[in-house]
């Protein structure tokens with residue numbers, strides 16, 4: 001048994017010779033909430049793609065709970081316990097919040113039987129608990145198209161959690177959200193982090209400060225540095241990469 005939920009060893013991903021990931025090494029303990037930042041084109045999305053099996057590495061390997069994911073198809077990796085939340089919410093807009101959650105809580109049944117049969121008492125408990133967790137109890141019977149963007153994001157995170165993943169991958173969850181919605185999503189992720197391992201990719205530094213314990217900075221397909229938000233923000237190489245210039249020498 002390993003206490004590492006994820007180990008990424010010497011991963012390179014080449015697209016026609018261009019290395020989107022370049023000899024990248026990364027690992028994460030079970031139970032961690034890790035935030036990944038990096039300038040545009042640093043390789044953040046590709047990093048998630050190699051974990052979920054959407055992209056196969058040119059070189060290197062990904063171990064999830066000690067298991068090599070090489071050549072395992074995307075849908076099987078999802079079943080092993082890796083859930084991914086994309087940037088734009090993918091909820092069923094014509095269903096209510098509760099129906100959306102019912103669907104995933106009953107994912108072994110088909111859509112029609114889920115909608116037209118009475119959910120079992122354990123399913124009801126699950127859905128009630130999830131509604132509570134995502135803060136949408138009062139909106140449970142509202143159609144999802146009437147939710148705000150932030151509420152849709154929270155609903156989709158709830159749908160992901162309903163599938164009981166061991167590792168949650170969350171891609172820019174607060175892009176386009178108001179400050180209040182951003183804070184709500186942050187609180188939700190912090191609550192989920194008590195019982196899940198989570199990787200969040202994010203640009204919004206205010207949000208990163210709200211949720212981050214440990215931050216990994218990607219640059220040109222490799223890990224530039226890791227540490228607390230303060231360590232990372234004060235790292236001269238990070239400053240250089242973000243500003244695109246060498247920081248001024250304070251002694252000059």
Ligand SMILES: Nc1ncnc2c1ncn2[C@@H]1O[C@H](COP(=O)(O)OP(=O)(O)OP(=O)(O)O)[C@@H](O)[C@H]1O
Nearest residue numbers: 015018019020038039040041042043044045046047
């Ligand atoms: N399928 C592909 N074919 C060719 N190049 C690609 C492909 N996917 C990504 N890239 C390139 O790889 C690099 C890393 O892309 P990636 O989307 O992973 O970066 P990112 O850090 O997520 O960027 P952003 O913050 O802009 O979303 C970029 O230069 C991108 O153009």
